[in-house]
């Protein structure tokens with residue numbers, strides 16, 4: 001790689017002179033069992049070319065059959081995005097050659113998308129609401145995947161061979177396209193990130209996609225153009241393809257603003273082209289000149305009938321929509337009386353759903369929060385895993401909380417019980433049994449330990465009798481030691497007070 005092939009304008013200067021206009025195209029892979037037009041598995045991660053069939057390989061005579069679940073979920077996404085749902089929509093062929101696409105065309109929707117004219121309300125970092133208008137959400141199929149060998153950075157440039165894997169060919173995709181986003185100014189990069197963040201959360205909450213940007217089940221193309229401040233006509237846009245993290249979405253927009261401004265300022269024309277995003281330095285580089293829709297020779301796919309979405313079906317699907325994630329968050333924050341900061345900590349720790357599930361098992365929100373946000377987050381950190389994958393279920397957490405409340409475990413013993421669960425020793429009750437963690441309730445044994453500790457510490461007894469009631473720590477400590485930590489401190493304190501009264 002040679003030195004940077006771009007020059008940038010200072011961000012503040014960009015904003016004095018230019019007004020950004022953005023458009024975001026987001027591809028979401030649906031988590032259906034099977035492909036959009038055939039019966040092979042749509043799951044990620046199988047050995048190359050094992051999830052294939054005549055249709056997804058484009059073999060002669062193979063015919064596509066529409067996946068009803070795919071259509072249902074497309075409608076679900078459309079409804080959640082406040083779109084109109086077409087009663088009748090069509091599949092079209094988008095014709096082009098690429099080695100990851102055996103048929104030589106992609107089945108997509110063109111002038112008759114299933115969902116159109118919607119919006120998504122998002123919230124920026126400082127709480128400012130922002131409405132993103134949605135142009136359309138349409139159904140299509142994913143392409144296969146190429147792996148380029150021999151090049152420096154996995155790109156085709158410099159590669160000596162390329163491998164084709166058709167597992168992904170035919171996996172259902174929903175492409176969600178915004179209307180041009182105007183007026184964001186300096187916040188354009190942040191608006192882009194906030195939108196993709198909200199959209200990602202939304203499709204996950206709908207249960208239609210795992211929306212893993214790192215695995216490509218959610219991919220973003222970001223269009224950006226600049227126009228002189230005070231003008232209304234759109235400038236020429238570039239389209240940065242396949243951005244695969246939230247941070248990169250923000251950076252790609254910012255970079256294009258600064259790069260395009262430098263070009264325009266220096267009399268260079270912006271060409272309508274695709275660009276690649278470089279994870280390494282947050283830059284974009286030239287891709288191919290942008291083709292127009294005419295180049296694709298779209299026409300209705302003669303193998304597929306129109307998609308009919310009767311109104312009753314649409315209403316049935318609407319009735320299954322869950323509470324929107326951010327609406328739910330606001331409601332829970334209110335119900336649990338959490339400050340913004342407390343709520344943010346809990347969301348950032350990935351603990352919200354786990355706490356909700358723990359509360360559903362009978363704990364109070366505070367009890368559940370104490371476990372997940374402090375002790376278990378720490379354990380997850382140490383293990384280098386997401387909190388969700390730490391290895392303890394909400395049911396197990398609720399169980400130790402109940403045992404603590406019944407006085408059967410101290411907090412310390414409860415942590416040991418959870419440690420045992422984390423270590424794979426079984427569920428809470430099994431660990432307690434195997435490790436012998438129950439609080440000793442045998443008054444005789446505890447009383448004996450208290451008597452012995454008092455006898456061994458006459459100086460403390462003397463101070464206590466002289467009126468200093470804060471000296472019992474050493475006695476409690478000795479009793480704990482004698483009972484191997486299984487006495488209930490409250491009970492021990494009570495006994496000491498009785499004996500020394």
Ligand code: ADP
Nearest residue numbers: 021022023024178179180223224225234235237
């Ligand atoms: P394409 O076929 O090029 O992918 P789409 O219509 O699917 O085009 O998406 C283009 C995206 O770019 C849309 O989100 C649209 O709102 C946006 N857009 C269109 N023109 C401009 C422009 N001049 N500047 C910025 N964004 C634009």
Ligand code: MG
Nearest residue numbers: 025175177221
């Ligand atoms: Mg597009």
